[in-house]
Amino acid sequence: MILTVTLNTALDVTHHVPKLIPHASHRVGAVTERPGGKGLNVARVLAALGHEVTATGFAGGRTGAFVRELLAGSPRVTDALVPCAGTTRRTLAVVDGASGDTTQFNEPGPQIGSAEWAAFLDRYEELLAGATAVALCGSLPPGVPVGAYAVLVRAARAAGVPALLDTSGEALRRGVAARPEMIKPNAAELAELTGSREPLQATRDARRRGAHAVVTSLGPDGLLAATAQGTWQAAPPRALTGNPTGAGDSVVAGLLSALAEGLDWPARLTRAVALSAATVHAPTAGDFDPRTYEEVRGSVKLTAC
């Protein structure tokens, strides 16, 4: 089983409008709702790849109950979310039919009390016992200590479970220092962490800060990975147009599933690049297109740096 942690789960709501006009009133055409927060997106992709997944984090209030109801209908995903008194946030994506662009509104998330955080830590340690790998993903809800990911990374190492950390800002800085197996920053997150905007230098610098491997997302140019086995750039055969929402979560799912299957770094990167491209190319944001995945998987360009 692969464990995913989503401390700030969400109900992702998508509104489709013909054209977004600030300060006007819009009739929403189509509404979709699904479980969100990076870790739950990763769980969905892992399950689609055939992995058994256990999803933990917090869920509370009416929104949390709805997220859990939706998860209950997801094959291969076991709900191990911990109840909280506050209400799980919504994120709203307004998709502009004219341009295809998305405008995003993210609610702040529930206030987590210290007893709730302690209850989560107990549950997390229990779940680690059955996990082959763990993904630690996304922002921290209010009340969770900023050093939370460092605690979770150390607990995973103590349990012998490799941890992939995908977060940003101070939570990332503290988490990296606890020496996770992998981090997966994008260029902006990496620049904030290292102070460098030169991708190769910054990726290597991030590794020196504690992560065993750093996989930097370069957007349409693929991934740059600094690992103990070598440094590579992995790129799709051609730029794919579409919606990049969820492409980063697909990279996490690709890296973690390949790690859990015992694959080496070239195979992990190939899978992650193909899944990411297939997510950009999918008609629904955050899903991946299986045909594109199979097609790109055979033609990822891997270059040693």
Added chain:
Amino acid sequence: MILTVTLNTALDVTHHVPKLIPHASHRVGAVTERPGGKGLNVARVLAALGHEVTATGFAGGRTGAFVRELLAGSPRVTDALVPCAGTTRRTLAVVDGASGDTTQFNEPGPQIGSAEWAAFLDRYEELLAGATAVALCGSLPPGVPVGAYAVLVRAARAAGVPALLDTSGEALRRGVAARPEMIKPNAAELAELTGSREPLQATRDARRRGAHAVVTSLGPDGLLAATAQGTWQAAPPRALTGNPTGAGDSVVAGLLSALAEGLDWPARLTRAVALSAATVHAPTAGDFDPRTYEEVRGSVKLTAC
């Protein structure tokens, strides 16, 4: 008891953001949620004026359950909503902290089946028996016949209950022909109904189409009323700055409460103008500021036309 009908009830969600930037990601500062749809807004104002109110219409799904839970905490409002299989819509108002302007996203509302519509009509007739007046407000959800308000107006007349109709487009056109006691169009709705953009002429024309009285909202210039007792313009003593959201619903509540109390047209218009101004001036959209209400009530300018 005053009856309010909201066929397309809503959960009104408000997101406060520092500044709305199309195609960007926003952290939402404050989130508020409350029962919405014009008739439920009217019910809230009527209850604040001290009237016993019964609220009917449709409610369904998780959103409908939440609307009902919020209504249960509202003093003097009795929940007589009729269940439907579909899910009550949300409306999202994004308030831009920089300009104060609002961008609105309205979900379409549940599909209402013919058996649900028949069940509503039964409940409506029962409720009319105890009502002194009825407000018929807002848009029709999918599946409700476009002539719905004409049916509801005729049933009210048969029960001897005066009906105020506040809707737009074809639903208004058909409803007016059934001869309601009052309609309350704004300038745009009136122009669509009559083809005339000259307010006095259009207001009189709308009366000839069947409404016993037509009260046209002129925005900051107040109200223009054509009635069997005379034609008046009622204006606030000065233009009040603020958020006009809900001002029209306050006009409906003012007119209907004054009618239920047996007040004459000048008193009805004075109350409606003062409530509307107090709503524009309130810190929370759709609430009214009691101090402004008392102040403006004493100084509304009433002019016979």
